[in-house]
Amino acid sequence: MLGALRKKSAINLLNLISSVRHGLGSEGVVPLVSTQLKSLSTAAKEMTVRDALNSALEEEMSADPKVFLMGEEVGEYQGAYKISKGLLQKFGPDRVLDTPITEAGFTGIGVGAAYYGLKPIVEFMTFNFAMQAIDHIINSAAKSNYMSAGQISVPIVFRGPNGAAAGVGAQHSQCYAAWYGSCPGLKVLVPYSSEDARGLLKAAIRDPDPVIFLENELLYGESFPVSAESLDSSFCLPIGKAKVEKEGKDVTITAFSKMVGYALQAAQELAKEGISAEVINLRSIRPLDRATINASVRKTNRLVTVEEGFPQHGIGAEICTSVIEESFEYLDAPVERIAGADVPMPYAANLERLAVPQVEDIIRAAKRACYREVSMSATA
Amino acid sequence: MARNPVKLLRTAVSSNPLLRGSLSARPFSSTDNSTPIEVETTLPFTSHQIEPPSRIVSTTAAELLKFYRDMFLMRRMEIAADSLYKSKLIRGFCHLYDGQEAVCAGMEAAITRSDCIITGYRDHCLFLGRGGTLMEVFSELMGRKDGCSKGKGGSMHFYKKENGFYGGHGIVGAQVPLGCGLAFAQKYDKAEAVTFTMYGDGAANQGQLFEALNIAALWNLPSVLVCENNHYGMGTAEWRAAKSPAYYKRGDYAPGLKVDGMDVLAVKQAVSYAKEHALKNGPLILEMDTYRYHGHSMSDPGSTYRTRDEISGVRQERDPIERVRKLVLLHNIASAAELKDIEKEAKKEVDDAIALAKESPMPDSSELFSHVYVKGFGVEAYGADRKDFKGLLP
Numbered sequence: 001m002l003g004a005l006r007k008k009s010a011i012n013l014l015n016l017i018s019s020v021r022h023g024l025g026s027e028g029v030v031p032l033v034s035t036q037l038k039s040l041s042t043a044a045k046e047m048t049v050r051d052a053l054n055s056a057l058e059e060e061m062s063a064d065p066k067v068f069l070m071g072e073e074v075g076e077y078q079g080a081y082k083i084s085k086g087l088l089q090k091f092g093p094d095r096v097l098d099t100p101i102t103e104a105g106f107t108g109i110g111v112g113a114a115y116y117g118l119k120p121i122v123e124f125m126t127f128n129f130a131m132q133a134i135d136h137i138i139n140s141a142a143k144s145n146y147m148s149a150g151q152i153s154v155p156i157v158f159r160g161p162n163g164a165a166a167g168v169g170a171q172h173s174q175c176y177a178a179w180y181g182s183c184p185g186l187k188v189l190v191p192y193s194s195e196d197a198r199g200l201l202k203a204a205i206r207d208p209d210p211v212i213f214l215e216n217e218l219l220y221g222e223s224f225p226v227s228a229e230s231l232d233s234s235f236c237l238p239i240g241k242a243k244v245e246k247e248g249k250d251v252t253i254t255a256f257s258k259m260v261g262y263a264l265q266a267a268q269e270l271a272k273e274g275i276s277a278e279v280i281n282l283r284s285i286r287p288l289d290r291a292t293i294n295a296s297v298r299k300t301n302r303l304v305t306v307e308e309g310f311p312q313h314g315i316g317a318e319i320c321t322s323v324i325e326e327s328f329e330y331l332d333a334p335v336e337r338i339a340g341a342d343v344p345m346p347y348a349a350n351l352e353r354l355a356v357p358q359v360e361d362i363i364r365a366a367k368r369a370c371y372r373e374v375s376m377s378a379t380a
Numbered sequence: 381m382a383r384n385p386v387k388l389l390r391t392a393v394s395s396n397p398l399l400r401g402s403l404s405a406r407p408f409s410s411t412d413n414s415t416p417i418e419v420e421t422t423l424p425f426t427s428h429q430i431e432p433p434s435r436i437v438s439t440t441a442a443e444l445l446k447f448y449r450d451m452f453l454m455r456r457m458e459i460a461a462d463s464l465y466k467s468k469l470i471r472g473f474c475h476l477y478d479g480q481e482a483v484c485a486g487m488e489a490a491i492t493r494s495d496c497i498i499t500g501y502r503d504h505c506l507f508l509g510r511g512g513t514l515m516e517v518f519s520e521l522m523g524r525k526d527g528c529s530k531g532k533g534g535s536m537h538f539y540k541k542e543n544g545f546y547g548g549h550g551i552v553g554a555q556v557p558l559g560c561g562l563a564f565a566q567k568y569d570k571a572e573a574v575t576f577t578m579y580g581d582g583a584a585n586q587g588q589l590f591e592a593l594n595i596a597a598l599w600n601l602p603s604v605l606v607c608e609n610n611h612y613g614m615g616t617a618e619w620r621a622a623k624s625p626a627y628y629k630r631g632d633y634a635p636g637l638k639v640d641g642m643d644v645l646a647v648k649q650a651v652s653y654a655k656e657h658a659l660k661n662g663p664l665i666l667e668m669d670t671y672r673y674h675g676h677s678m679s680d681p682g683s684t685y686r687t688r689d690e691i692s693g694v695r696q697e698r699d700p701i702e703r704v705r706k707l708v709l710l711h712n713i714a715s716a717a718e719l720k721d722i723e724k725e726a727k728k729e730v731d732d733a734i735a736l737a738k739e740s741p742m743p744d745s746s747e748l749f750s751h752v753y754v755k756g757f758g759v760e761a762y763g764a765d766r767k768d769f770k771g772l773l774p
Contacts, residue, residue, distance in 0.1 A: 100594060100598070109557050109595060110561060111557075112560060112565070116496070116565030135551055136554065136558075139551050139554065145754060148532075148539045149751050151540075151541050184752050185752055209754050239757065
């Protein structure tokens with residue numbers, strides 16, 4: 001919406017400038033021009049998630065010589081999704097390393113470097129490929145500080161796209177938030193907006209523990225307004241704190257990553273029907289911000305959890321249980337979960353659409369929680 | 381001990397197979413603990429894609445005595461751990477190293493504490509070699525708070541980062557990429573030091589080993605892969621697990637050396653040579669031909685897949701401590717009685733450490749929640765019944 005406003009004021013300004021140039025303006029116009037210019041310069045800046053991640057990487061690598069990036073195509077290719085664009089040119093091949101297609105080997109090497117005291121960022125082209133390296137993530141990284149009683153800390157970041165993309169099929173579409181989120185010793189972050197991407201990635205790189213940073217391929221190209229504060233090189237977001245994206249009073253909707261956008265759209269639609277939804281952007285799967293979630297449900301008395309991944313033992317399962325355990329008396333309706341379908345991701349576009357949550361699924365579940373719609377379950 | 385060492389050496393050469401063909405000592409005026417003694421390795425080195433080092437190893441009286449003392453201490457420690465395990469003071473896994481002491485002792489003699497060592501789960505002696513104490517070992521094995529990992533790790537998870545010992549890993553083969561990562565960091569930091577990544581013949585077939593070696597060679601990392609080939613991966617003999625059990629050749633483009641791992645001086649020579657090579661030319665493989673007297677772990681008698689004759693045969697013909705004993709006696713560095721004293725001292729050290737470790741308390745219950753993270757943000761962590769027992773992560 002802000003983008004549209006900016007466009008509108010830009011067009012006005014251009015008209016004004018051309019009219020002045022053609023000598024049509026009078027002295028009274030000049031102050032108007034400068035006011036227009038001033039409002040343009042204080043208008044919110046926009047940034048794509050891709051640029052946000054790139055800038056975060058660049059700043060943290062500049063600030064700390066121990067930080068380095070490794071992964072497939074991060075260097076000469078400029079990044080499979082262009083997240084690491086320009087970094088090889090700026091920092092050189094000693095700090096931006098192209099690896100062979102050997103996840104188990106290069107992830108172990110990254111973890112070993114972290115043992116020694118460097119701060120590696122290991123990029124997985126997608127987290128589906130990280131399964132080849134999952135032993136190192138869990139057994140070599142997550143557990144080492146505990147097993148060594150604090151001697152071997154592992155200041156590493158594992159990052160890359162997670163979850164469904166578009167039409168990439170079953171082996172390239174899994175969401176790993178629940179798997180990593182269950183592991184003590186890991187921190188798991190899930191940015192949504194560009195500010196999230198910048199603030200959380202910078203926090204992750206500075207964090208002394210292993211961090212799983214789950215991005216989303218379809219969000220890379222999306223633009224979000226970013227505050228001046230978030231553009232500062234010292235900007236960081238706290239790990240373990242969710243953000244209330246939109247306040248509401250009737251139902252709490254929790255979501256992370258791409259689903260935050262869907263939840264916000266659902267909230268807009270629900271508002272038209274008089275249901276005020278509070279949308280929580282989790283930002284952090286582990287630690288999970290139970291305090292914010294429970295405080296919200298204690299206010300709204302209803303909960304809908306949204307995630308892209310498989311439903312069984314998912315993020316929603318944990319959130320629902322947490323709310324039932326801590327805020328049972330506050331619930332006015334059963335908790336609701338929206339998740340990906342319990343099937344491997346199909347390819348055909350119509351089946352793919354059925355396999356991933358849609359905005360109408362979130363709306364329906366919210367209405368159910370508000371007793372506005374009788375659920376009609378379709379059984380095969 | 382005012383004897384003429386040169387004269388002794390000359391008589392010794394003709395009668396002792398160990399010294400046949402060895403150079404006589406340089407003339408000197410007094411018996412000196414640090415005077416070089418030249419010894420020939422028992423067996424020649426076999427090499428792959430590289431010139432082997434010389435078979436003549438330079439050592440000193442002091443070094444030989446140190447080898448004897450250190451290896452005997454390691455042997456006593458492992459045997460004591462066997463007893464403790466049988467009396468149920470040690471639980472879970474316990475993988476003993478007795479028989480393989482020469483690999484550890486020889487390596488330590490050739491490297492510094494800036495060099496790094498990482499290994500799998502057979503880590504007690506390597507930990508000791510890196511400056512760990514007996515008290516830390518026994519306390520950790522018995523799960524007490526004075527253990528090197530404060531009782532949180534157990535037998536397979538000993539670490540001493542300040543001395544370059546990075547564990548202590550339970551997943552077979554995982555330590556190889558980790559070790560190459562340590563080497564990467566040493567190069568990144570311009571440390572001018574090398575990482576020695578130890579693994580067994582069982583781990584030698586792991587895919588991630590070849591992935592890591594490939595990257596180490598491409599990026600010219602100061603990485604030495606040391607295969608402690610004790611010929612059995614748990615209960616599976618090498619010829620049943622590897623199509624090519626010539627582990628020193630398995631690196632293909634990476635050079636390799638096969639070393640008599642029961643000969644501490646051969647180990648020292650090979651490791652020294654390998655360090656120099658790796659610093660300039662990237663990774664290579666050292667295959668140490670060694671043997672473990674115990675089974676794979678304390679739950680393995682070690683005799684269902686190999687004969688007792690084989691075990692006793694190695695003990696008689698190739699025991700690493702016996703070899704050093706013979707050298708020490710041959711060069712009149714110490715008498716049999718003096719060696720006995722060293723042994724008694726070592727036994728006492730072990731017994732004292734065990735007694736002290738038994739006094740060490742178990743960790744406090746609150747330690748359940750410590751060290752999950754370096755920075756836990758004060759978040760809640762739950763015990764089995766979260767409404768009954770939970771903690772805050774510091």
